[in-house]
Amino acid sequence: MEDCRCGKTLQLSGGDRYLTSGTVFTIDESGIQMSQTTACPLDCYDACRIVIDEKGAIKGDKTHPVTRGYLCPHLNHFQHNERICTPRLHGETISMDEALDILIATLRETKPDHVLYYRGSGNVALMQRVSEHFFASIKAVGTSGSLCDGAGEAGVLLGRGINHVLTPQALTQSEVVVFWGRNPHVTHSHLLPFLEGKKIIVIDPVKTAIAKKADLHIQIKPHGDLHLALLLSRFAVIEGIYDRDYLEENASGYSDFYELTQTVRIKATLEKIDVSLGQIGAVLEMIQGKKTAILVGVGVQKYRNGADVVRAIDGFGAIMGLFGKQGCGVSYMGSSLEGIENPFTPFSNRVSKPTVDFSKYNCVFVQGANPLAQMPDTIRVRESFDRAGFKVYFGLYENETSRSADLVIPAKTFLEKNDIRSSYGDYTLQEMPQMSGNEFGISEFELTRRLCEAFRIVLESEEKYLEYFRSKIEYDEGTGYRSSRPNIAYEEGFAEGEFVFMDEVDLEIDTDEGFHFITAKYPKGLNSQFHRPSGVYFHPEAGFEAGESVLLASSVGSVEMEVRHDERLRQDCLLIYSGTPEVNVLTPPLLSYEGENAVYQEFKIKVTKI
Numbered sequence: 001m002e003d004c005r006c007g008k009t010l011q012l013s014g015g016d017r018y019l020t021s022g023t024v025f026t027i028d029e030s031g032i033q034m035s036q037t038t039a040c041p042l043d044c045y046d047a048c049r050i051v052i053d054e055k056g057a058i059k060g061d062k063t064h065p066v067t068r069g070y071l072c073p074h075l076n077h078f079q080h081n082e083r084i085c086t087p088r089l090h091g092e093t094i095s096m097d098e099a100l101d102i103l104i105a106t107l108r109e110t111k112p113d114h115v116l117y118y119r120g121s122g123n124v125a126l127m128q129r130v131s132e133h134f135f136a137s138i139k140a141v142g143t144s145g146s147l148c149d150g151a152g153e154a155g156v157l158l159g160r161g162i163n164h165v166l167t168p169q170a171l172t173q174s175e176v177v178v179f180w181g182r183n184p185h186v187t188h189s190h191l192l193p194f195l196e197g198k199k200i201i202v203i204d205p206v207k208t209a210i211a212k213k214a215d216l217h218i219q220i221k222p223h224g225d226l227h228l229a230l231l232l233s234r235f236a237v238i239e240g241i242y243d244r245d246y247l248e249e250n251a252s253g254y255s256d257f258y259e260l261t262q263t264v265r266i267k268a269t270l271e272k273i274d275v276s277l278g279q280i281g282a283v284l285e286m287i288q289g290k291k292t293a294i295l296v297g298v299g300v301q302k303y304r305n306g307a308d309v310v311r312a313i314d315g316f317g318a319i320m321g322l323f324g325k326q327g328c329g330v331s332y333m334g335s336s337l338e339g340i341e342n343p344f345t346p347f348s349n350r351v352s353k354p355t356v357d358f359s360k361y362n363c364v365f366v367q368g369a370n371p372l373a374q375m376p377d378t379i380r381v382r383e384s385f386d387r388a389g390f391k392v393y394f395g396l397y398e399n400e401t402s403r404s405a406d407l408v409i410p411a412k413t414f415l416e417k418n419d420i421r422s423s424y425g426d427y428t429l430q431e432m433p434q435m436s437g438n439e440f441g442i443s444e445f446e447l448t449r450r451l452c453e454a455f456r457i458v459l460e461s462e463e464k465y466l467e468y469f470r471s472k473i474e475y476d477e478g479t480g481y482r483s484s485r486p487n488i489a490y491e492e493g494f495a496e497g498e499f500v501f502m503d504e505v506d507l508e509i510d511t512d513e514g515f516h517f518i519t520a521k522y523p524k525g526l527n528s529q530f531h532r533p534s535g536v537y538f539h540p541e542a543g544f545e546a547g548e549s550v551l552l553a554s555s556v557g558s559v560e561m562e563v564r565h566d567e568r569l570r571q572d573c574l575l576i577y578s579g580t581p582e583v584n585v586l587t588p589p590l591l592s593y594e595g596e597n598a599v600y601q602e603f604k605i606k607v608t609k610i
């Protein structure tokens with residue numbers, strides 16, 4: 001690991017595991033105090049608790065109920081050699097004061113509705129949102145929708161009204177755990193120790209590590225999940241293993257839902273999604289009378305009907321009476337803000353994030369994101385970003401977006417600023433006090449303070465916001481949790497009183513030519529941060545040699561990539577990991593029908609040898 005180019009960065013050392021930071025301290029009202037623990041704010045379910053030892057090395061916190069002392073390799077890379085050390089304007093180094101003056105002057109001369117604020121998920125701690133307060137107050141345009149989990153979340157909310165998760169601790173009570181389009185070895189590794197002794201079912205087109213260990217793996221055709229969930233529900237009713245008493249009380253629309261499931265043509269559908277009747281019987285047999293948790297990932301909802309897919313899986317959970325019981329339920333990616341009211345001014349004007357047209361704005365402010373790599377339809381995004389007025393990138397690392405920006409403002413890392421970490425995988429709510437000093441970069445709060453001062457916008461002190469978030473923490477055996485957390489998810493029913501089943505469904509299965517496209521998370525990277533993957537993966541028998549180049553084409557674009565082999569894939573699929581440069585040249589500028597989400601896997605891909 002090398003130093004930052006300007007030589008000011010903190011040193012990484014200790015092989016692969018530890019990071020040695022400089023002075024370890026935290027400032028409070030009584031002066032400077034030694035501080036020991038913080039939390040990792042990377043975009044990840046785990047929200048690991050971190051201990052900084054007396055030598056400044058980063059370690060997992062053994063007392064933490066989820067982390068249990070283990071971190072992951074991403075933390076070794078978060079201060080890698082491409083960290084941005086100095087502000088720059090059109091490639092020329094400038095001071096932070098100059099950068100802020102230029103930003104302020106630009107914002108002053110731009111009509112507010114020509115200013116776009118675009119925030120990504122490079123850091124998911126709560127104070128990242130403080131800058132929204134400024135941009136919303138000047139009436140700039142914010143974004144709505146998501147590149148990530150929005151379709152599925154819309155499906156969850158339509159059925160349940162509120163999105164509660166099953167925490168790793170809640171799973172200790174489960175007898176069967178179903179991973180449905182979710183890859184815990186890569187994206188939620190701290191969950192794994194909680195699975196010991198449980199029966200595992202995996203529904204995933206890829207033979208992931210958890211699928212290899214599973215008692216049952218259904219290697220479904222991508223996008224077959226809606227049909228599978230409806231068929232499982234139908235057979236649960238036919239076989240009489242549904243939870244009738246539960247349904248009468250909590251989900252009385254179940255007979256209409258059962259009727260809806262009867263519109264699925266069994267034989268033709270099973271053929272199309274490549275699932276057998278035997279596998280449906282096996283799932284039902286394994287979960288019958290067992291405490292079952294279904295963990296749904298973002299993999300199932302990267303399609304226009306993603307909300308329906310997740311809602312149908314929820315419907316199956318309801319049919320089996322899984323909600324509101326210990327160790328049971330259906331759990332999707334949660335919301336970090338659930339139960340915490342946003343203290344910052346919200347945007348009154350928003351545009352959909354996955355399809356935003358940057359060229360409409362005279363000033364674009366990008367924070368903690370790399371839209372030029374991670375948004376769908378890269379060619380359109382690139383052109384529209386190029387044609388936008390003044391582009392500002394506020395982040396930690398160089399990437400496609402920093403290289404195309406007019407003004408680059410370096411951020412501070414989470415060790416260098418104060419924050420609070422909420423989680424979308426559990427209910428922990430953790431303090432993240434400043435741990436080390438740093439002469440370069442600016443925190444989100446400080447940047448916002450300077451902007452608010454220039455525009456005479458009222459902003460509370462940093463401590464006041466932190467205190468507000470802190471007031472939502474409830475401690476239990478030394479660990480902080482959101483005070484709003486449910487004891488058992490949905491124990492007290494659903495937001496609308498009852499679970500609301502879907503009442504119509506489009507069962508069409510696309511028959512376009514080409515390979516099914518899977519774009520999933522890469523073990524060594526976090527979207528476009530840290531290690532960037534490369535190449536396109538095929539099953540060895542899919543007809544392509546490892547090392548040869550192929551032209552990949554979808555209806556929006558085409559790109560050349562080198563072939564790699566991966567035996568875990570189906571022969572009719574290709575896989576390009578998230579973070580691969582140019583992957584999103586292939587993905588469409590469309591929104592999910594519900595939830596304004598990106599739909600990365602909507603299109604099939606045609607492949608030609610070159």
Ligand SMILES: Nc1nc2c(c(=O)[nH]1)N[C@H]1C(S)=C(S)[C@@H](COP(=O)(O)OP(=O)(O)OC[C@H]3O[C@@H](n4cnc5c(=O)[nH]c(N)nc54)[C@H](O)[C@@H]3O)O[C@H]1N2
Nearest residue numbers: 181182183187203206222223297298299520521525526527
């Ligand atoms: N190492 C690492 N960890 C991460 C991230 C990262 O980039 N790298 N990203 C973080 C972020 S931003 C998120 S949103 C979470 C996401 O966490 P996950 O939901 O676990 O992530 P994915 O890899 O997108 O998808 C999971 C699985 O869905 C499968 N899948 C794809 N299409 C389908 C389908 O049509 N049906 C079914 N049943 N399965 C399908 C894929 O094969 C994959 O195994 O992970 C977080 N954690």
Ligand SMILES: Nc1nc2c(c(=O)[nH]1)N[C@H]1C(S)=C(S)[C@@H](COP(=O)(O)OP(=O)(O)OC[C@H]3O[C@@H](n4cnc5c(=O)[nH]c(N)nc54)[C@H](O)[C@@H]3O)O[C@H]1N2
Nearest residue numbers: 120121122123148368369370374395396397411527528578
């Ligand atoms: N093909 C394909 N595309 C995808 C996906 C996929 O699975 N396949 N996944 C989608 C999903 S789920 C997501 S969540 C998005 C993620 O896409 P983005 O939100 O654009 O995230 P990253 O690529 O991780 O870029 C985050 C940047 O944040 C900056 N950063 C990190 N920490 C801080 C900080 O403390 N302050 C500031 N100011 N900046 C910081 C870093 O410089 C980093 O480059 O990508 C989406 N795109």
Ligand code: SF4
Nearest residue numbers: 040044046047048072
């Ligand atoms: S990226 Fe996730 S697993 Fe790794 S240290 Fe951070 S929170 Fe833990």
Ligand SMILES: [Mo]
Nearest residue numbers: 043147148149
């Ligand atoms: Mo995500």
